[in-house]
Amino acid sequence: MVDQSLAGPAGMMARPAGDRSGRALLALAALAAGLVAVALFSLASGASDASALGVLRHWFSGAPADALSARDRVIIHDIRLPRVIMGVLVGAALAVSGAVMQGLFRNPLADPGLVGVSAGAGLGAVSVIVLGTTSLAPLTALLGPAALPLAAFCGGLAATLILYRVATRQGRTSVATMLLAGIALAALAMALTGMLIFIADDRQLRDLTFWQLGSLAGATWQKIAAAGAVILPALAAMPFLARGLNALALGEATAAHLGVPVQRLKYAAILCVSAAVGAAVAVSGGIGFVGIVVPHLLRLAIGPDNRYLLPGSALLGAALLLLADAFSRTIVAPAELPIGIVTAAIGGPFFLWILLRRRGIVDL
Amino acid sequence: MIELRDVSVAIGAKRIVSGIELEARPGEVAAIVGPNGSGKSTLLKALSGDLAYGGRIAINGREAAAMKPAEAAAVRAVLPQAATLAFPFTVREIVRLGLVGGRSGALAGEAERLPERALARVDLEGYAGRFYQELSGGEQQRVQLARVLCQVWAPVLDGRPRYLLLDEPVSSLDIRHQLMVMDVARDFAARGGGVVAILHDLNLAAMYADRIHAMHNGKLAAAGTPGEVLNDALIEKVFGCRLKVGALPAGGAPFVLPQSIVSH
Numbered sequence: 001m002v003d004q005s006l007a008g009p010a011g012m013m014a015r016p017a018g019d020r021s022g023r024a025l026l027a028l029a030a031l032a033a034g035l036v037a038v039a040l041f042s043l044a045s046g047a048s049d050a051s052a053l054g055v056l057r058h059w060f061s062g063a064p065a066d067a068l069s070a071r072d073r074v075i076i077h078d079i080r081l082p083r084v085i086m087g088v089l090v091g092a093a094l095a096v097s098g099a100v101m102q103g104l105f106r107n108p109l110a111d112p113g114l115v116g117v118s119a120g121a122g123l124g125a126v127s128v129i130v131l132g133t134t135s136l137a138p139l140t141a142l143l144g145p146a147a148l149p150l151a152a153f154c155g156g157l158a159a160t161l162i163l164y165r166v167a168t169r170q171g172r173t174s175v176a177t178m179l180l181a182g183i184a185l186a187a188l189a190m191a192l193t194g195m196l197i198f199i200a201d202d203r204q205l206r207d208l209t210f211w212q213l214g215s216l217a218g219a220t221w222q223k224i225a226a227a228g229a230v231i232l233p234a235l236a237a238m239p240f241l242a243r244g245l246n247a248l249a250l251g252e253a254t255a256a257h258l259g260v261p262v263q264r265l266k267y268a269a270i271l272c273v274s275a276a277v278g279a280a281v282a283v284s285g286g287i288g289f290v291g292i293v294v295p296h297l298l299r300l301a302i303g304p305d306n307r308y309l310l311p312g313s314a315l316l317g318a319a320l321l322l323l324a325d326a327f328s329r330t331i332v333a334p335a336e337l338p339i340g341i342v343t344a345a346i347g348g349p350f351f352l353w354i355l356l357r358r359r360g361i362v363d364l
Numbered sequence: 365m366i367e368l369r370d371v372s373v374a375i376g377a378k379r380i381v382s383g384i385e386l387e388a389r390p391g392e393v394a395a396i397v398g399p400n401g402s403g404k405s406t407l408l409k410a411l412s413g414d415l416a417y418g419g420r421i422a423i424n425g426r427e428a429a430a431m432k433p434a435e436a437a438a439v440r441a442v443l444p445q446a447a448t449l450a451f452p453f454t455v456r457e458i459v460r461l462g463l464v465g466g467r468s469g470a471l472a473g474e475a476e477r478l479p480e481r482a483l484a485r486v487d488l489e490g491y492a493g494r495f496y497q498e499l500s501g502g503e504q505q506r507v508q509l510a511r512v513l514c515q516v517w518a519p520v521l522d523g524r525p526r527y528l529l530l531d532e533p534v535s536s537l538d539i540r541h542q543l544m545v546m547d548v549a550r551d552f553a554a555r556g557g558g559v560v561a562i563l564h565d566l567n568l569a570a571m572y573a574d575r576i577h578a579m580h581n582g583k584l585a586a587a588g589t590p591g592e593v594l595n596d597a598l599i600e601k602v603f604g605c606r607l608k609v610g611a612l613p614a615g616g617a618p619f620v621l622p623q624s625i626v627s628h
């Protein structure tokens with residue numbers, strides 16, 4: 001396109017003022033490298049003493065598998081590796097969903113956890129956990145392991161659609177309405193979830209409590225397959241939304257004037273966000289604030305251009321979630337802290353900081 | 365050519381605009397004037413595809429309502445009255461959004477650094493690296509114009525004229541930049557494009573427009589050259605204000621001064 005001539009390596013040096021794409025590409029490369037490093041660190045750390053160096057050496061030297069003890073092999077292949085992959089999937093899904101929602105609502109405070117999308121997905125998931133053996137039994141029998149992520153997706157989709165309907169009138173989204181509607185939706189979803197918990201039996205209760213706090217502990221290859229089948233296509237689709245979301249920053253009318261099929265863009269964005277959040281919530285429970293912290297940090301560094309913000313959010317979201325998980329696994333070892341507590345403890349103050357810095361954006 | 369035939373627009377149950385006949389020809393600047401609430405912006409919104417309308421609006425012979433967003437974006441660009449921004453984009457990033465549709469029509473030599481060229485065109489050279497949100501209202505308005513110019517950089521593409529639809533393009537500008545922006549519009553028309561602009565300044569309309577369309581209560585009160593449209597009777601009828609329309613000695617172009625108000 002226009003600055004094709006700037007795309008070459010020589011052009012990287014001479015980008016015109018106000019063009020932050022060179023910096024953004026560098027940041028993406030750094031983030032990718034950082035994610036690899038964090039993933040290796042995460043593989044090598046944990047309550048067990050499966051030796052970090054031993055693992056890395058095994059990884060890189062291609063030494064025969066029996067170079068590791070059988071116990072270490074189980075720990076790495078069946079516990080830590082699925083957990084790392086799940087962390088990457090969930091972190092990327094939540095962070096990119098946050099960035100897309102912020103673009104869609106044209107506000108940096110939109111976050112799936114904050115405005116009830118995660119709560120809606122949670123309600124869907126809890127329904128399957130609690131009612132899966134009774135009133136929803138035909139459904140779970142039909143869908144098998146896909147029932148949980150699918151129910152979470154439907155719950156998230158319903159919440160997002162209601163939210164958009166309520167908060168957007170004639171192409172303008174009211175932030176105050178969005179946040180308040182999100183609170184109402186979350187409260188409603190929580191109430192229904194509470195009712196389900198009330199009728200749950202003891203075994204279900206234990207599952208539910210841990211799941212609600214958010215955790216990557218239950219990662220299995222089967223869950224990864226179910227979540228990945230939803231999250232990966234959603235992640236792959238989102239870069240195609242980037243240009244449209246950029247134009248949307250000027251308002252829906254102007255985006256349409258620029259040639260963006262706004263209605264289609266909005267539905268695609270809502271679908272992707274609901275799918276990714278639904279799948280993430282289904283496998284990892286309520287992990288909050290990733291979607292708001294990650295895009296905000298990235299915007300400070302590389303600007304709001306979604307062509308770089310979305311892939312950057314995926315990388316940084318994955319890396320931050322792995323770090324939070326490593327922290328939650330080791331801080332009270334050999335027990336472990338639910339990761340949702342860690343992200344909320346970091347995210348809550350961070351959210352307040354954004355509010356203090358930019359009070360104007362809420363404008364109640 | 366842009367042709368409006370018996371166009372009406374209703375918002376909810378309320379009919380804002382009705383019975384509008386209007387032609388905007390390539391090579392010409394068409395001004396829409398009228399008091400607040402007379403339906404100017406509503407009409408422009410129907411023309412830009414924001415509002416559903418009754419009647420017929422054809423752009424280069426194609427019904428506007430039947431055009432996909434990308435098709436419409438290739439034949440017309442729209443300057444909004446005001447634009448607020450949610451995220452800290454730089455000026456260059458905003459102007460570059462004009463290229464989203466990929467139909468700027470810039471020549472190979474021009475394509476390079478088109479945002480910079482467009483910014484220079486609106487007297488904002490050197491502003492590319494600034495943050496949009498930190499600019500004054502008038503500067504923001506000119507950044508938006510630069511973005512709009514990028515979208516239809518070539519006034520004629522594939523042998524077909526393209527159009528600028530401008531909603532109060534000079535509303536927050538100082539006098540120098542008012543003239544400059546009107547010159548940009550004039551120049552766009554001179555190179556084969558068409559311009560439809562809502563203007564409040566009757567003198568700028570008289571100076572720059574080939575045709576003036578005066579709206580009153582959602583209807584077209586008068587249309588024609590500035591000399592035909594701007595007269596004492598029309599000003600009193602449309603604006604409810606008894607002003608004496610003057611005429612420049614050279615050429616007889618009309619002008620209206622607030623000082624000419626006739627006291628009762």
